Structures are given as C-alpha cells and as structure tokens.
Amino acid sequence: MKNTILFFGSIFLLSFAMVEKKKIKIFLAGDSTIAIKDTKAFPETGWGMPFVQFWDSTVTVVNKAKNGRSTKTFLSEGLWKSIMDEAKEGDYVIIQFGHNDESVEKKERYSTPDTFKMNLNRFIKETREKKATPILFTPVSRRKFDKDGKAVATHEQYSALVREVAKETGVLFIDLDEKSKALYQQFGPEHSKLLFLQLQPGEHPNYPEGKNDNTHFNELGARMIAQIVLKELRNLDCGLTERIIVREVKK
Amino acid sequence: MRYNRSISLVTLGIILLSFVFAEKKKKIKVWMIGDSTMASYEASRAPLAGWGMPFVYFFDSTVTVDNRARGGRSTRTFISEGRWQPIADSMQEGDYVLIQFGHNDEAKEERYKDRYTPVPDYKTNLIRFITETKNKKANPVIITPVTRMRFDKNGIQQETHKEYTAAAWEVGKEYNIPVIDLDTKSRELLQQLGPDYSKLLFMQLDSMAHPNYPAGQKDNTHFNDYGARIIAQLVLAEIKELQLELAERIVKPPVKK
Numbered sequence: 337m338k339n340t341i342l343f344f345g346s347i348f349l350l351s352f353a354m355v356e357k358k359k360i361k362i363f364l365a366g367d368s369t370i371a372i373k374d375t376k377a378f379p380e381t382g383w384g385m386p387f388v389q390f391w392d393s394t395v396t397v398v399n400k401a402k403n404g405r406s407t408k409t410f411l412s413e414g415l416w417k418s419i420m421d422e423a424k425e426g427d428y429v430i431i432q433f434g435h436n437d438e439s440v441e442k443k444e445r446y447s448t449p450d451t452f453k454m455n456l457n458r459f460i461k462e463t464r465e466k467k468a469t470p471i472l473f474t475p476v477s478r479r480k481f482d483k484d485g486k487a488v489a490t491h492e493q494y495s496a497l498v499r500e501v502a503k504e505t506g507v508l509f510i511d512l513d514e515k516s517k518a519l520y521q522q523f524g525p526e527h528s529k530l531l532f533l534q535l536q537p538g539e540h541p542n543y544p545e546g547k548n549d550n551t552h553f554n555e556l557g558a559r560m561i562a563q564i565v566l567k568e569l570r571n572l573d574c575g576l577t578e579r580i581i582v583r584e585v586k587k
Numbered sequence: 588m589r590y591n592r593s594i595s596l597v598t599l600g601i602i603l604l605s606f607v608f609a610e611k612k613k614k615i616k617v618w619m620i621g622d623s624t625m626a627s628y629e630a631s632r633a634p635l636a637g638w639g640m641p642f643v644y645f646f647d648s649t650v651t652v653d654n655r656a657r658g659g660r661s662t663r664t665f666i667s668e669g670r671w672q673p674i675a676d677s678m679q680e681g682d683y684v685l686i687q688f689g690h691n692d693e694a695k696e697e698r699y700k701d702r703y704t705p706v707p708d709y710k711t712n713l714i715r716f717i718t719e720t721k722n723k724k725a726n727p728v729i730i731t732p733v734t735r736m737r738f739d740k741n742g743i744q745q746e747t748h749k750e751y752t753a754a755a756w757e758v759g760k761e762y763n764i765p766v767i768d769l770d771t772k773s774r775e776l777l778q779q780l781g782p783d784y785s786k787l788l789f790m791q792l793d794s795m796a797h798p799n800y801p802a803g804q805k806d807n808t809h810f811n812d813y814g815a816r817i818i819a820q821l822v823l824a825e826i827k828e829l830q831l832e833l834a835e836r837i838v839k840p841p842v843k844k
Binding site for chain 2: 379390530540563581583
C-alpha cells in the first residue's frame with residue numbers, strides 16, 4: 337500500500353517536472369544588420385537569420401527587422417505596432433537601432449538624439465506593459481580601422497544614447513557595438529573583411545560588379561555576430577538560456 | 588494587291604520576330620552527385636554546409652538544381668545503394684551531371700572498408716556516370732575532390748587527394764569531358780588564406796560557440812556556411828572559364844537605377 341502511494345506520488349511529481357515550458361516568442365526589432373535577406377541579395381545575411389538556429393521548439397523567433405529602418409520609420413510604418421499586437425506575457429523583444437537613426441543625410445530616416453531616446457524608451461515601456469521582456473542593444477559596429485590598425489567606434493553618439501537609456505530604464509542590455517568592434521579587432525584590418533559583404537567582380541552572380549561593404553554581413557559575419565549575441569544572452573541569465581537547443585555531444 | 592502583299596510581308600516579319608524573341612531557353616536540371624562536401628544538410632546541423640547548398644542560388648529560372656550528394660558515399664556505394672540509377676533514368680537531354688567523388692573512395696582504413704574503392708574501380712564508376720549521361724544527351728562534368736585542410740609546418744597546404752584527383756583527370760581527358768579541378772583551385776584558396784584563416788571555411792567551432800555543437804568541432808574536411816559558398820564560387824568560376832552552356836543560365840541581377 338505504502339509502495340503504491342509512493343509510486344503514484346512520484347509519478348504525480350514527475351509529471352510536474354516534465355510539464356512543458358511555455359511557448360514564447362523572441363521578436364527582433366531593428367535594421368538591415370538583423371533582417372532576413374531575399375535570395376537575390378545573398379550572400380548578404382542579417383544576424384537574425386542564423387540566430388533562429390539556436391533555440392529549442394519552445395521558441396519562435398519573429399524577425400521584424402527591415403533594411404533601412406530607424407526607430408522613427410519602424411514606428412511610422414507600423415512595424416513596431418505589429419510586434420505589440422502579437423507580443424504576449426513571457427515573450428522577449430530585442431531592440432537594436434542606430435545605423436539609420438544617425439544618418440543625418442537621409443532625412444526620412446534620421447532621428448534626432450532626443451527622438452531616438454524617446455523612441456527607445458517607448459519600445460521599452462510598451463514591451464513591459466505587455467509583460468514581455470525588452471533587451472536593448474547598441475548598434476552592431478561597422479568595420480573601420482585607423483591607420484595603426486585599431487578598430488574605431490562607428491556609432492559613437494548613438495551608442496552612447498542607447499547606453500544612457502539602458503541606465504535610465506534598468507533594461508537588460510547588450511553592448512553589441514563594443515563586442516562586435518572587439519571581434520573585428522581580433523580579425524584585424526585585412527581579415528575582418530571576411531565577415532562583410534565584400535566580393536570581387538564576378539565572384540557572385542548577385543553582385544557582378546563586386547561589392548565593398550563595411551556595414552552589412554555575409555553568412556560568416558552574421559553567424560559570428562549571432563554567436564556573440566547568444567553568448568551575451570547566456571550571461572544576462574534572463575530566462576532564455578534554458579531554451580537554447582540541447583544537442584547530444586557527438587563522439 | 589501589291590499593297591496587301593507588303594502588309595502581309597510586314598505581318599509575317601512581325602510574327603517571325605516574335606518567335607525569335609519568345610524563344611525561351613529550355614528548362615534543364617543540374618544533377619549533383621557526390622559526397623558530404625557537396626551535400627545538403629538540415630538546419631539542425633548548421634552551420635555545416637555542402638557547396639551544393641549555396642550553388643542553387645547561382646542560376647536563373649531555367650535551371651533546377653537537384654542535389655543528390657550524400658555524406659560518406661563513394662562512387663561504388665552511390666551506385667550500389669541505387670542512388671545513380673534513378674538519376675540515369677530521369678535525366679533529360681541538355682541536363683548536366685556534376686560529379687565529385689574521391690573522399691570516400693580513397694578511404695583505405697579498415698573502418699571505412701564499406702566505402703573504399705580502389706583507383707581502377709573509381710575510374711570505371713566515373714566512366715559509367717559519364718557514359719550513361721552522354722547516352723541521354725546530357726552533359727557530364729567531372730569535378731576533382733575538393734581539398735581537405737592540411738598545412739605542413741612551413742604553412743604549405745598539402746595535396747590531400749593526389750591519386751584520385753589524377754584518376755579523375757585521366758578519365759576526363761580520355762573521354763573528352765570537361766573537368767573542374769576543384770582540388771587545385773581549393774588548395775590555392777587555402778594557401779592564400781593561410782593556416783589560421785583557412786579554418787574559417789571549415790567546421791571549426793569552439794565549445795559553446797554554437798548550440799548544435801556543444802563540445803565544439805575541429806573538422807578539416809567539412810565546410811561551414813561560409814566555406815561552402817566560397818567553394819561554390821570556385822566551381823562557378825570554372826563553369827564560366829570552361830564556357831559551358833550552363834554559364835549562360837547564371838542568374839542576372841535586375842538592372843539598378
């Protein structure tokens with residue numbers, strides 16, 4: 337009798353342990369450095385593309401990032417609203433902007449520092465109101481070296497603004513600008529080109545004239561950045577770590 | 588009457604011209620047969636990639652790439668497992684068959700005896716692929732096995748498929764079949780990148796870097812997403828160099844304003 341109780345008792349407890357994790361979504365809000373590319377733009381790759389490979393079946397990554405978007409146009413085009421309409425309690429919203437907000441010469445996307453901060457604050461506030469978790473990123477660095485071979489800052493002003501917002505709101509924060517710059521430094525001025533959309537004329541049919549781009553990633557760069565993001569998310573210990581896909585260690 | 592005749596001549600001309608312009612290239616298939624370095628992989632094994640994966644994006648809508656390459660296959664096991672016959676049966680005139688074997692044919696170790704194929708048999712099998720392809724009025728292309736990464740202590744990339752690359756060349760010459768010397772081209776590429784940066788092309792991952800390979804990976808044969816694309820580009824360059832008709836079907840980007 338006692339044994340039977342023990343037996344059923346442990347099954348009862350086990351069933352709790354095995355209860356499935358709630359399904360969640362990770363939304364990606366940002367620009368071309370994250371976005372999903374058309375095949376006709378390959379090998380250009382946004383870091384949101386390899387990022388989807390990292391998660392178990394309880395996670396759906398919803399990549400809403402779009403080429404050329406600033407916080408301002410992400411809002412005005414209704415992209416932000418589409419995230420808020422879909423976001424539920426327990427979801428995550430990764431926010432990475434700056435490349436287009438800071439482009440003074442492109443008036444339609446440019447955001448003043450004040451507007452930029454205001455928009456980021458709005459993203460954080462509205463995400464929290466949905467009982468979802470915002471994670472704020474500084475914009476991933478462009479590739480730029482000085483004459484001594486030192487990787488230099490490419491978003492100085494706008495990354496500083498993101499850091500201010502992070503401090504003021506206490507939001508979860510990843511300084512992707514710094515981390516990516518450190519990666520380029522590790523590769524050096526010459527080999528860091530291997531991470532970007534850099535092609536000789538005729539190498540790839542999509543770019544017959546070749547390409548010399550120090551902002552947009554190829555598949556290697558996108559994956560390296562995504563791997564840095566994953567590492568930093570583990571460090572934040574924000575409830576996502578236990579949803580990283582677990583594979584058997586192969587012999 | 589005369590007036591009518593000139594009208595009908597003009598009309599006829601227009602009709603003929605419209606035929607010339609409407610003449611669309613016949614749709615063809617590019618069959619890929621080979622081993623793990625060419626094969627497609629599921630996302631659960633990413634970033635592992637065969638060069639056939641990025642290769643499909645190089646062609647226009649008249650080309651369908653059918654990548655039948657499979658990990659661990661030699662010419663012998665590709666045939667014995669019944670992987671070749673269905674291709675030979677469904678191939679159409681004008682199709683291409685890209686043939687890249689060697690990695691597994693050459694595996695002499697006891698544990699690989701299931702796949703090992705001595706050079707004479709390797710050649711016989713290649714000859715079978717090209718003969719049956721030609722019988723269907725399709726176009727065989729022999730590709731020498733893509734190199735493994737192996738640098739000596741002086742940083743010189745070594746030849747890793749000597750015998751089988753030579754054998755592939757011999758068959759190509761004897762049967763007058765285009766040969767893409769991917770072994771040589773890929774070795775040149777690795778030499779240019781050097782021992783450290785060549786690793787970026789292969790499945791080399793630190794532990795914890797990618798969830799699909801928690802213990803990391805140190806593989807000098809299989810490519811990652813990036814390496815696969817770079818190798819595919821080498822193959823494409825040779826397709827252009829050889830002036831295969833397939834080169835006329837390379838995708839053209841829309842003209843930019």
